[in-house]
Amino acid sequence: MESTSETDLxxxxxxxxxxxxxxDASAIKPESxxxxxxxxxxxxxxxxxxxxxxFGVSIPDDAGKxxxxxxxVSGGIQMLLKAKSEPAPAS
Amino acid sequence: MRRVAVTGLGVISPIGLNSQEFWQSLLRGRSGxxxxxxxxxxGLRFANAAEVRGFDxxxxxxxxxxxxxDRSAQMAVAAAVxxxxxxxxxxxxxxxxxVTGCSVGGQPTEDSVYRQLYEEKKTRFDPLTIPxxxxxxxxxxxxxxxxxxxxxxxxxxxxASAAHAMGHAFWMIRSGxxxxxLTGGTEAPxxxxxxxxxxxxxxVAPDTCRPFSRDRRGMILAExxxxxxxxxxxxxxxxxxxxxxxxxxxxxxxxxxxxxxxxSSGAALAMRQALEDARMPAADVGYINxxxxxxxxxxxxxxxxxxxxxxxxxxxxxxKSMHGHALGAGPALEALATVLALQHGVLPPTANFNEPDPxxxxxxxxxxxxxxKARAALSNSFAxxxxxxxxxxRAF
Numbered sequence: 001m002e003s004t005s006e007t008d009l010x011x012x013x014x015x016x017x018x019x020x021x022x023x024d025a026s027a028i029k030p031e032s033x034x035x036x037x038x039x040x041x042x043x044x045x046x047x048x049x050x051x052x053x054x055f056g057v058s059i060p061d062d063a064g065k066x067x068x069x070x071x072x073v074s075g076g077i078q079m080l081l082k083a084k085s086e087p088a089p090a091s
Numbered sequence: 092m093r094r095v096a097v098t099g100l101g102v103i104s105p106i107g108l109n110s111q112e113f114w115q116s117l118l119r120g121r122s123g124x125x126x127x128x129x130x131x132x133x134g135l136r137f138a139n140a141a142e143v144r145g146f147d148x149x150x151x152x153x154x155x156x157x158x159x160x161d162r163s164a165q166m167a168v169a170a171a172v173x174x175x176x177x178x179x180x181x182x183x184x185x186x187x188x189x190v191t192g193c194s195v196g197g198q199p200t201e202d203s204v205y206r207q208l209y210e211e212k213k214t215r216f217d218p219l220t221i222p223x224x225x226x227x228x229x230x231x232x233x234x235x236x237x238x239x240x241x242x243x244x245x246x247x248x249x250x251a252s253a254a255h256a257m258g259h260a261f262w263m264i265r266s267g268x269x270x271x272x273l274t275g276g277t278e279a280p281x282x283x284x285x286x287x288x289x290x291x292x293x294x295v296a297p298d299t300c301r302p303f304s305r306d307r308r309g310m311i312l313a314e315x316x317x318x319x320x321x322x323x324x325x326x327x328x329x330x331x332x333x334x335x336x337x338x339x340x341x342x343x344x345x346x347x348x349x350x351x352x353x354x355s356s357g358a359a360l361a362m363r364q365a366l367e368d369a370r371m372p373a374a375d376v377g378y379i380n381x382x383x384x385x386x387x388x389x390x391x392x393x394x395x396x397x398x399x400x401x402x403x404x405x406x407x408x409x410x411k412s413m414h415g416h417a418l419g420a421g422p423a424l425e426a427l428a429t430v431l432a433l434q435h436g437v438l439p440p441t442a443n444f445n446e447p448d449p450x451x452x453x454x455x456x457x458x459x460x461x462x463x464k465a466r467a468a469l470s471n472s473f474a475x476x477x478x479x480x481x482x483x484x485r486a487f
Contacts, residue, residue: 040349040352041351041388042349042350042351042352045291045292048293049291061136061297
């Protein structure tokens with residue numbers, strides 16, 4: 001079963017970013033920002049796509065704009081996974 | 092050196108099916124942007140585009156010809172016929188050119204055949220599939236329609252395609268290699284696969300196109316075609332043609348920096364090249380039809396580039412706020428807006444404008460037309476891939 005504990009999530013995020021950017025995962029730290037990693041806007045789009053595929057979530061455009069560091073990505077994905085696992089409120 | 096006259100105009104667009112309708116829409120700030128009708132957008136992050144509504148290809152083509160063309164070629168031929176009729180020109184077959192701008196070719200055809208192949212598991216395609224999809228289809232149909240046997244080709248440089256096409260047609264006439272040209276652009280990119288592709292780029296606004304406005308959220312896709320008759324000024328005068336404007340300069344450059352992020356220095360270089368090509372002082376320019384996509388990235392970069400070329404920038408507007416972003420055909424629709432602005436002495440507005448953005452600090456003619464004569468104007472086009480093309484026109 002998929003684990004969503006914080007550390008597992010973080011290592012999965014780092015793995016996705018590393019794979020999409022053809023980088024060594026050991027070069028990516030939990031506190032790394034995209035700017036530090038040399039990730040630009042087009043790279044960022046590819047990362048959003050890879051994250052959507054990995055976690056089975058849909059990242060809205062506005063939320064995607066905030067995904068500019070490993071910490072923000074992990075936090076954002078965690079929220080999206082939580083929203084996904086909770087049943088939609090009855091309307 | 093020869094001068095080059097614009098003597099014929101034609102357009103099929105989301106804001107008008109001829110140049111009079113197109114101009115009336117620009118004057119009224121009437122937008123062609125609305126919910127997409129031709130494609131089911133369930134599950135897409137956006138649902139609006141600027142579609143061409145009410146286009147009947149059979150007004151321009153016989154049923155057999157129409158069936159042999161993709162929508163992109165149908166719209167192109169219709170706009171080209173209008174341009175030729177309004178110019179009342181008779182082409183000398185060997186001294187005339189056709190140069191089109193079309194970036195993505197016959198997308199509606201491509202989308203439909205892939206659906207047949209992968210969804211319906213069809214094992215046999217319509218034999219005209221390839222000639223409908225090819226990017227040069229419009230150029231070829233136009234050459235056949237008017238018997239033009241000189242240079243005939245299509246340029247595909249994404250959202251600068253038609254500007255590169257028109258610039259080269261202009262240069263061929265100015266240099267004397269041909270005397271007349273039928274030139275412009277066409278695009279029909281509103282298909283489910285294209286929409287998915289643009290969705291993934293995260294540059295399409297969920298609401299509408301608000302160029303230079305602080306609350307802008309992106310571009311709006313469009314379809315359409317616009318064509319022009321260009322001819323040697325001397326010949327146009329001699330035959331008593333109705334000269335609408337003069338096309339007098341063309342500049343192009345490459346950013347050589349990033350695939351999708353615009354560089355203001357590359358854009359500025361193309362504007363300078365166009366002015367130099369026209370031998371025109373920057374102070375002559377009284378209007379710029381901006382590339383103005385309405386994306387967060389384009390608009391401030393374009394304003395920086397304009398400020399670097401013009402000590403006192405003229406009024407600018409983005410008519411994409413009304414006719415949307417028609418990719419390869421976009422520069423042709425915008426050149427048409429520019430030529431009509433020079434002809435009528437009225438500057439079209441930037442529609443849907445809510446709030447000034449300090450990063451786009453120029454006069455963008457917000458929301459209302461301005462009665463102001465411009466002696467000359469530029470039309471800017473900056474493509475993904477960092478390819479820039481700028482056309483310069485003079486009022487006649």
